[in-house]
Amino acid sequence: MRASQFHLFTLKEAPSDAEVVSQKLMLRAGMIRKVAAGIYNYMPMGLRSIRKVEAIIRDELDRAGAMELVMPLVQPAELWQETGRWDKMGPEMLRIKDRHDRDFAMQPTSEEVVTDIARQELKSYRQLPKNFYQIQTKFRDERRPRFGVMRGREFVMKDGYSFDRDVEAAGRSYDAMYAAYGRIFDRIGLAYRAVAADTGAIGGDRSHEFQVIADTGEDAIVYCPDSDYAANIELAEALPLIATRGTPTSALEKTPTPGKATCADVADLLGIALHTTVKSLVLATDEADDNGKIIKSTVWLLLVRGDHDLNEVKAGKIEGLKNGFRFATEAEIIEHFGCKPGYLGPIGLRKPVRIVADRTVANMADFVCGANAEDFHYTGVNWARDLPEPDLVADLRNVIEGDPSPDRKGVLAIQRGIEVGHVFYLGNKYSKSMNATFLDIDGKPKHFEMGCYGIGVTRIVGAAIEQNHDDKGIIWPAAIAPFEVVICGVGWGKSELVRDEAGKLYEALRKAGIDVILDDRDERPGVMFADWELIGVPHRVTVGDRGLKEGVVEYQERRIGEQLKFAPADVVAHVVGRLRG
RNA sequence: CGGGGAAUAGCUCAGCCUGGUAGAGCACUGCGUUCGGGACGCAGGGGCCGGAGGUUCGAAUCCUCUUUCCCCGACCA
Numbered sequence: 001m002r003a004s005q006f007h008l009f010t011l012k013e014a015p016s017d018a019e020v021v022s023q024k025l026m027l028r029a030g031m032i033r034k035v036a037a038g039i040y041n042y043m044p045m046g047l048r049s050i051r052k053v054e055a056i057i058r059d060e061l062d063r064a065g066a067m068e069l070v071m072p073l074v075q076p077a078e079l080w081q082e083t084g085r086w087d088k089m090g091p092e093m094l095r096i097k098d099r100h101d102r103d104f105a106m107q108p109t110s111e112e113v114v115t116d117i118a119r120q121e122l123k124s125y126r127q128l129p130k131n132f133y134q135i136q137t138k139f140r141d142e143r144r145p146r147f148g149v150m151r152g153r154e155f156v157m158k159d160g161y162s163f164d165r166d167v168e169a170a171g172r173s174y175d176a177m178y179a180a181y182g183r184i185f186d187r188i189g190l191a192y193r194a195v196a197a198d199t200g201a202i203g204g205d206r207s208h209e210f211q212v213i214a215d216t217g218e219d220a221i222v223y224c225p226d227s228d229y230a231a232n233i234e235l236a237e238a239l240p241l242i243a244t245r246g247t248p249t250s251a252l253e254k255t256p257t258p259g260k261a262t263c264a265d266v267a268d269l270l271g272i273a274l275h276t277t278v279k280s281l282v283l284a285t286d287e288a289d290d291n292g293k294i295i296k297s298t299v300w301l302l303l304v305r306g307d308h309d310l311n312e313v314k315a316g317k318i319e320g321l322k323n324g325f326r327f328a329t330e331a332e333i334i335e336h337f338g339c340k341p342g343y344l345g346p347i348g349l350r351k352p353v354r355i356v357a358d359r360t361v362a363n364m365a366d367f368v369c370g371a372n373a374e375d376f377h378y379t380g381v382n383w384a385r386d387l388p389e390p391d392l393v394a395d396l397r398n399v400i401e402g403d404p405s406p407d408r409k410g411v412l413a414i415q416r417g418i419e420v421g422h423v424f425y426l427g428n429k430y431s432k433s434m435n436a437t438f439l440d441i442d443g444k445p446k447h448f449e450m451g452c453y454g455i456g457v458t459r460i461v462g463a464a465i466e467q468n469h470d471d472k473g474i475i476w477p478a479a480i481a482p483f484e485v486v487i488c489g490v491g492w493g494k495s496e497l498v499r500d501e502a503g504k505l506y507e508a509l510r511k512a513g514i515d516v517i518l519d520d521r522d523e524r525p526g527v528m529f530a531d532w533e534l535i536g537v538p539h540r541v542t543v544g545d546r547g548l549k550e551g552v553v554e555y556q557e558r559r560i561g562e563q564l565k566f567a568p569a570d571v572v573a574h575v576v577g578r579l580r581g
Numbered sequence: 582c583g584g585g586g587a588a589u590a591g592c593u594c595a596g597c598c599u600g601g602u603a604g605a606g607c608a609c610u611g612c613g614u615u616c617g618g619g620a621c622g623c624a625g626g627g628g629c630c631g632g633a634g635g636u637u638c639g640a641a642u643c644c645u646c647u648u649u650c651c652c653c654g655a656c657c658a
Binding site (some may be wrong): 010011013014015016017019028036037091143144146235261262263264278279281282283304306309310312326327333337339340341342343344345369370457476488490491493494523524525526527528529530531533542544545547554 | 582587591592593594605608615616617618619620649650651652653654655656657658
């Protein structure tokens with residue numbers, strides 16, 4: 001490719017609405033252009049990286065025995081109604097009507113359609129296992145699209161689905177995909193971690209996320225440096241920090257804490273450690289009648305230590321909160337606690353509430369909590385002595401750095417991550433609701449055991465940039481760079497020698513199978529260098545009269561920056577060695 | 582969805598308060614001088630000032646409505 005024929009268009013300044021570095025750099029490098037909120041053109045420069053990611057995915061999935069197909073972007077409501085997701089999905093699924101007023105959805109994912117394929121095509125256990133995948137545009141009408149390609153509404157995703165005859169075989173399919181994902185991310189060249197993830201309504205332990213490590217990631221990932229434990233913070237188990245409850249040593253005392261409504265403020269005022277305080281969170285659950293009218297509400301008090309945060313995913317697993325909960329209204333709080341938020345606690349309730357204590361809180365002694373009276377806290381609080389034992393003890397909190405690892409092999413560390421892949425065992429949820437069966441060896445129909453496997457193709461491109469950039473621009477891993485090498489012809493317009501030599505190198509690299517672009521724009525060197533550093537091409541060869549006079553061309557690796565001199569005859573071998581060696 | 586903000590050239594922004602011929606830098610076109618780290622000069626092209634309504638002799642500017650975009654938003658008791 002010659003730069004003079006390519007659409008190269010870089011910006012010195014990013015549009016003011018760009019937030020994160022990947023978005024700014026992709027816009028500045030001319031990879032994407034915004035069309036609407038969360039919706040982008042993938043410009044030629046950007047598409048090259050996207051295609052490279054796709055090629056690696058295809059190669060590894062095909063090798064792992066999966067096969068590619070394409071399902072429609074626009075899917076009939078009927079299929080979604082079969083599984084009940086037409087009603088469940090909420091506004092993030094974009095619904096459209098055709099000219100006959102029939103309902104359709106823009107696919108956010110394709111379980112329904114692929115299960116429909118399976119029930120029509122797969123009749124016998126002898127046809128199993130099968131693994132179908134597609135690389136397709138998805139649409140999710142995010143509440144707040146942001147971060148460019150990282151959380152867009154329209155994006156490209158690889159979604160795959162496996163069909164097996166039983167749970168054991170489905171496990172093998174899962175393992176094969178897990179392994180393939182590892183190979184895919186290894187080849188792409190990103191630092192990543194596979195972590196155990198929440199399985200939601202399906203249950204079981206077969207769910208892993210592949211997280212690209214980046215400080216700007218939206219997810220917190222927890223791992224143990226001394227073992228192979230790794231999990232999303234939503235799932236990571238918090239062990240009790242206090243093995244057994246201590247004996248009370250302080251008397252219960254109602255202490256004035258005027259205007260101190262947070263645990264940190266109270267600890268400051270009283271000169272005590274934050275971890276001796278207990279935080280009260282008030283939730284509510286509603287029971288509705290058949291018409292959806294709320295007939296009864298229950299108020300819950302969740303207690304976590306003052307230095308800990310509630311984990312809502314964990315809270316949602318508690319019996320009674322499983323079907324959804326909300327934070328209580330101020331009116332409900334006053335009705336049950338007789339006090340405004342800020343000074344709430346489990347002692348002296350006006351009306352009964354369900355009290356759930358975090359495992360650590362349940363073993364605390366002499367702790368501090370709100371007194372259910374404005375501007376007062378209790379100190380020296382002890383279970384059993386000052387208040388009844390909690391109704392329930394559960395793991396309620398997010399783990400924090402330094403907590404013991406659940407495998408008891410060390411302490412936990414936390415990093416931020418960007419979720420770029422997810423493998424998930426589905427079981428027969430969809431095959432049952434859509435009645436997708438095959439005939440097993442005994443001649444009886446059985447529901448398929450399914451798994452689903454996603455990779456965010458466009459998000460990988462953004463994540464790669466979040467992880468690999470400097471103040472000059474992008475630093476691509478070579479495997480997904482829009483070009484592997486750029487040849488900059490300095491003084492292109494005036495030097496035939498430069499044109500000849502650069503042209504020869506260009507042909508030689510092409511013949512060697514290298515994805516090379518020749519910058520023949522006759523730009524000033526500063527412009528060329530700045531452009532290619534912004535775009536992030538990993539290898540650069542500079543051909544100019546100055547070097548050619550000494551019989552050399554210059555070579556520079558984007559990530560390293562140091563300039564090396566080579567005889568033109570040697571530089572091709574060196575570049576090929578760096579890229580393919 | 583709730584709260585805040587913004588909308589003027591392809592991009593970044595000024596002008597608005599105090600109404601009177603629409604501006605700058607970057608980008609783009611032409612010519613010239615330059616030419617190894619985002620050059621300089623001269624001359625240009627490009628705007629229904631997001632849209633609709635109103636006030637006014639006159640509206641980018643004041644008022645109302647509307648659309649779009651951006652930010653913040655469980656809780657942290």
